[in-house]
């Protein structure tokens with residue numbers, strides 16, 4: 071999330087005014103906008119602003135333990151400070167920092183002394199000013215600069231300009247997938263996928279934390295994805311892999327409604343904790359339908375313990391399941407059902423393309439352009455929502 075940047079003496083004079091004005095502006099825009107998605111977004115920005123002001127350095131969640139949920143994803147249980155309350159559907163916006171090995175590699179490459187003193191301007195904005203950054207070079211590189219992927223530094227002396235131009239680490243969002251009250255405070259669970267072979271900035275940082283010793287800092291936020299938007303209308307959730315975990319947790323605590331889940335997995339690995347969580351949800355909610363698109367599994371006899379409301383699709387992706395279940399989707403849409411797409415951006419694009427085709431083929435849109443307009447209207451009314459990431 072970015073906020074406008076102002077520079078110079080005028081900016082410094084206006085900054086306090088801007089700080090006061092922004093919450094008022096966001097509140098007014100939230101009230102006035104007719105676009106339901108824009109309203110959620112203004113609400114999210116306000117929430118973010120208030121959380122950053124309430125806890126400028128973030129809240130510290132202590133890592134209790136880590137559990138492998140799939141070969142590529144781990145569940146982290148985090149102990150919140152006493153008194154902090156989370157809501158199902160919240161995300162944790164978590165800060166990360168570089169690993170020591172990456173810092174040492176950069177220092178070795180450049181020959182810069184780890185102890186050299188560094189002072190950089192604060193990386194904040196007019197609305198959320200940040201103090202200047204100063205300290206030992208190794209610490210500043212580790213904590214305050216996102217140097218991965220930057221053009222290599224010049225092979226000269228201390229390149230202050232190179233350091234000052236580097237972006238600051240941007241926090242990452244993780245959906246709450248479990249929540250438990252304990253006498254010490256709430257314990258939240260997030261499930262995090264490995265990306266980039268385990269070297270992702272924040273996912274890699276989380277993987278380096280030591281259970282029982284380290285903490286991670288950040289802010290709990292109400293994410294602008296609103297599973298309750300349709301009230302009691304039927305809801306379809308399409309998710310890739312562990313992205314289904316947040317919605318399962320939220321829906322498990324929400325009033326019952328007609329529910330259809332289409333989840334993409336590589337295979338149905340028996341005994342895998344995440345697969346078990348999906349099957350347990352289906353068993354506990356017999357009125358819901360769970361379609362599993364198994365991209366790398368061949369058709370075979372279903373496992374004996376499969377609940378009757380779970381349907382397997384071999385060598386299929388989620389959009390192919392929707393195509394195979396087109397009559398069901400049409401009935402869902404005709405019943406004013408809502409749809410939410412959660413997970414990888416490529417899946418979102420594939421499902422969107424399928425929806426556009428369906429709108430034209432079913433006579434709901436005259437052509438591809440009209441289908442796109444229709445999709446935008448569905449987004450503005452929250453009939454169709456997305457939470458997508460990755461590239």
Ligand SMILES: Cc1cc2nc3c(=O)[nH]c(=O)nc-3n(C[C@H](O)[C@H](O)[C@H](O)COP(=O)(O)OP(=O)(O)OC[C@H]3O[C@@H](n4cnc5c(N)ncnc54)[C@H](O)[C@@H]3O)c2cc1C
Nearest residue numbers: 242243244245261262263265266270271272273274459460
């Ligand atoms: C609202 C919201 C909720 C989210 N909830 C979760 C969650 O519960 N669990 C979870 O694991 N992630 C979740 N994400 C994604 C998460 O915020 C990060 O984007 C993800 O962990 C990668 O961040 P990173 O810093 O580790 O990777 P980066 O260092 O930013 O990226 C390294 C490389 O990995 C690839 N990459 C980046 N993101 C993804 C991705 N999502 N999938 C595949 N490849 C990617 C890219 O090639 C990138 O160049 C959520 C995102 C949003 C917006």
